Amino acid sequence: MIREQLFEQILKKKSYLCVGLDTDPKKLPEHLLDNEDPVFEFNRQIIEATADLCVAYKPNIAFYEAQGPKGWVSLEKTLQVIPEEVFTIADAKRGDIGNTSELYARAFFETMNFDSITVAPYMGADSVKPFLVQDGKWVILLALTSNPGSQDFQVLTLADGNEEYLFEQVLKTSSTWATAGQMMYVVGATQADYVERVRALVPEHFLLVPGVGAQGGSLEEISRLGMNQQCGLLVNSTRGIIYASSGRDFAKKAREEALKLQQEMEKYLEQYVQHL
Numbered sequence: 577m578i579r580e581q582l583f584e585q586i587l588k589k590k591s592y593l594c595v596g597l598d599t600d601p602k603k604l605p606e607h608l609l610d611n612e613d614p615v616f617e618f619n620r621q622i623i624e625a626t627a628d629l630c631v632a633y634k635p636n637i638a639f640y641e642a643q644g645p646k647g648w649v650s651l652e653k654t655l656q657v658i659p660e661e662v663f664t665i666a667d668a669k670r671g672d673i674g675n676t677s678e679l680y681a682r683a684f685f686e687t688m689n690f691d692s693i694t695v696a697p698y699m700g701a702d703s704v705k706p707f708l709v710q711d712g713k714w715v716i717l718l719a720l721t722s723n724p725g726s727q728d729f730q731v732l733t734l735a736d737g738n739e740e741y742l743f744e745q746v747l748k749t750s751s752t753w754a755t756a757g758q759m760m761y762v763v764g765a766t767q768a769d770y771v772e773r774v775r776a777l778v779p780e781h782f783l784l785v786p787g788v789g790a791q792g793g794s795l796e797e798i799s800r801l802g803m804n805q806q807c808g809l810l811v812n813s814t815r816g817i818i819y820a821s822s823g824r825d826f827a828k829k830a831r832e833e834a835l836k837l838q839q840e841m842e843k844y845l846e847q848y849v850q851h852l
């Protein structure tokens with residue numbers, strides 16, 4: 577999916593919500609367990625209940641890999657029921673020497689038809705470039721993550737005397753590898769203090785923002801500080817939506833939570849995107 581299509585969908589749905597599909601077999605509502613493929617059935621109902629409120633789905637691959645071959649089957653079936661216009665993110669956090677990254681790219685972009693994949697920048701240019709193979713397929717590079725461990729390396733200052741954080745160097749260098757039509761950055765909602773520094777370096781790029789809800793990040797703050805004139809944000813919520821209820825009403829409750837976020841997003845879009 578190209579950038580213009582993504583923005584069109586944001587305008588149409590008045591939403592920049594990404595729903596995480598981190599489907600844990602241990603957390604499924606009991607009444608689904610008799611199903612032939614409970615993980616798929618759970619995802620199918622979540623998608624049916626939320627597809628008009630969100631612009632992206634982000635299955636975290638770990639939740640499928642952990643189940644072995646049947647997990648990959650559930651993932652493939654899930655992709656098939658995501659409506660065509662909704663952006664898909666393989667949250668796989670890959671990246672390796674060039675020829676291996678090529679195979680990761682093939683796995684997620686060809687064997688499975690994801691629009692994008694999350695990639696770790698640590699191994700540098702030759703580990704990321706194999707994912708930048710064609711228009712409409714995106715790299716979402718980890719820049720400043722939402723977790724406590726982000727403090728261990730990402731905000732260390734470099735020894736070159738420029739008072740620059742490591743994540744800023746990641747943004748500077750990697751933004752020369754691809755345009756804002758092929759690269760996005762992960763910036764945690766818990767990192768609002770640094771968002772202005774992120775935007776100073778990558779004003780045009782979309783940011784994938786996880787960490788609202790269960791991790792405590794604020795949608796208001798990240799929207800105020802991070803939005804650009806093409807919205808420029810995909811804000812993810814996973815547990816806050818998909819596990820809103822563990823009962824028979826799980827899909828209805830998921831919709832209610834997604835709707836709350838969408839309605840808040842509609843407000844920020846009107847406030848911060850000028851030509852709306």
Ligand SMILES: O=C(O)c1cc(=O)[nH]c(=O)n1[C@@H]1O[C@H](COP(=O)(O)O)[C@@H](O)[C@H]1O
Pocket residue numbers: 596598636667694720721722723762763764786787788789790791812813814815816
């Ligand atoms: O790449 C990600 O999506 C990601 C990056 C990051 O910095 N923090 C983060 O939480 N994530 C993912 O975003 C999702 C967050 O889920 P919730 O905390 O349940 O909303 C999980 O799939 C995480 O793996």
